[in-house]
Amino acid sequence: MSDICDPFREARREKGVLGLPTDNEIIPLILRHEEVRRAAKDIATFSSDAPFRVPIPSEERVRTVRQLPIEVDPPEHTDYRNLVEPFFLRAKQPAFVARVEAIVERLVAEALAASSVEAVSGFALPLQSRALTVLLNVPEAEAERFIGWGVHVFHNERGESQGVELERYLNEQFDRAAVAPGDDFYGVLTKAMYAGRPLTRAEMLGFANLMFAGGRDTIIHTVSSIIGYFAGRPESLNFLRADESRIIHASEEFFRAFMPLSHIGRVCPAGTDVHGIQVQPGDRASLCWASANLDETVFENADQIWLDRRPNPHVAFGFGAHLCLGAAHARTVVRALLAVLCRRVGGIRVLDKRDRVERTTAYARPLGYETLTVRFEAR
Numbered sequence: 001m002s003d004i005c006d007p008f009r010e011a012r013r014e015k016g017v018l019g020l021p022t023d024n025e026i027i028p029l030i031l032r033h034e035e036v037r038r039a040a041k042d043i044a045t046f047s048s049d050a051p052f053r054v055p056i057p058s059e060e061r062v063r064t065v066r067q068l069p070i071e072v073d074p075p076e077h078t079d080y081r082n083l084v085e086p087f088f089l090r091a092k093q094p095a096f097v098a099r100v101e102a103i104v105e106r107l108v109a110e111a112l113a114a115s116s117v118e119a120v121s122g123f124a125l126p127l128q129s130r131a132l133t134v135l136l137n138v139p140e141a142e143a144e145r146f147i148g149w150g151v152h153v154f155h156n157e158r159g160e161s162q163g164v165e166l167e168r169y170l171n172e173q174f175d176r177a178a179v180a181p182g183d184d185f186y187g188v189l190t191k192a193m194y195a196g197r198p199l200t201r202a203e204m205l206g207f208a209n210l211m212f213a214g215g216r217d218t219i220i221h222t223v224s225s226i227i228g229y230f231a232g233r234p235e236s237l238n239f240l241r242a243d244e245s246r247i248i249h250a251s252e253e254f255f256r257a258f259m260p261l262s263h264i265g266r267v268c269p270a271g272t273d274v275h276g277i278q279v280q281p282g283d284r285a286s287l288c289w290a291s292a293n294l295d296e297t298v299f300e301n302a303d304q305i306w307l308d309r310r311p312n313p314h315v316a317f318g319f320g321a322h323l324c325l326g327a328a329h330a331r332t333v334v335r336a337l338l339a340v341l342c343r344r345v346g347g348i349r350v351l352d353k354r355d356r357v358e359r360t361t362a363y364a365r366p367l368g369y370e371t372l373t374v375r376f377e378a379r
Contacts, residue, residue: 002303007363008291017275020362028274029288033295040320046266056265062154062163068206091328101336103130111376119372124223137184215326218260221368225258231348241342250307251334256314263288346379
C-alpha cells in the first residue's frame, strides 16, 4: 500500500524529465535522483544567479530584493553564506534545542487540554512562528505578529500579496538595529562585513526575506503532515516510543516523504538540452526534489514511509553549494516534535480534514492539508 503519492513516477522512469509550461517558457523538471544532484552542482549550466527567478513561479511581484545567498552562485554565494552560517548552526546547541522543545511541550499540552485543535493554523503555524523567534534570537512575543500573517508569508488566504508588509516589518527591524545592534539576526547582519564593507540594506533585506520565506510553509506543511500520518497509523508512535533513538531516522524519512518544496528553478545562461527539451539561453530548468526523493532506483519501496530507513540520501534540503541554511533548525523542530509526541501523546484522531493539492499544468501533487482538525489523546 502506498503512503506517498508520486505524480512524477511515469515521467521519471520513461524520460527523466517533465515539461512545465509557463507563460513564457516550457521549464523542464529534472526528475531522477542522480541527475538532480549532478545539476545542483553544475552551476555553469544551471545557475542560481537570477534574482526573483529561482522560485517557480517567479517572485517579482511579491518582493523587491534578491534573496541571499540562494540567488547567487559561488564564489559570491560562499562568501555570503559564511556571514550567517554560524548563526544558523546555533540550532544544534543544547540550549537552543531545549527552548524549542519547551515550545512544543506547551503547544502539545494546550492541544491535550482542548477537545480539538486545527493542526495547520492552530498548531503548526504557532510552532513554526515561535521556533523562528528562537532562531532569530528575538522575544517570543514577536511570534504573534508572524502568526497573524498566516501560513504563507507572501500572500494571505484570499491570494492578496503580503510582500510589502513583510519588507516594511524587516525595515523596521533593521532601522532599530542600526541604532543599537544587538545579538539578534538583525543586529548580526547590521554588524556584518562583506568584501571589506558593511552590507547594504538591500543585502540585509535579501537575507531576512529568505529567512522568513524559506522556512515558513515548508515547516508548517511538514509538521501538519506528520500529525496526519500519526493519526492514521497509531502504531508508528509506539514504534518510536519503544526506542527514541529512532527519532533521528524517522525525522529524515518524514523530510523525504513530505518534501514541501516540489522543485526549484535554475537559469541556463547558455541554454541546454534536458532530455530532449530545449532550454533557450536565459530560460530555466528546475530541480525536482520531490521526484528525486521518490526515485525507486535509490530508495527501496520509495512510496512507503519507513521510520527506520537507512541509508536515506534524500535531497529535501537541496544538494551542493545551496544546501539549505535552515536545515539544522528544521531538524531541531521536527525532532523536538517527535520527542514530545512520544512522551505525552497516546494517539491522535482526525475529526475533519481538507487535503492540500499542489496543482500545475504538468502535475497535481497531494501534499499535506489545507485544514486538519484532530484530537490529541494523552498517554
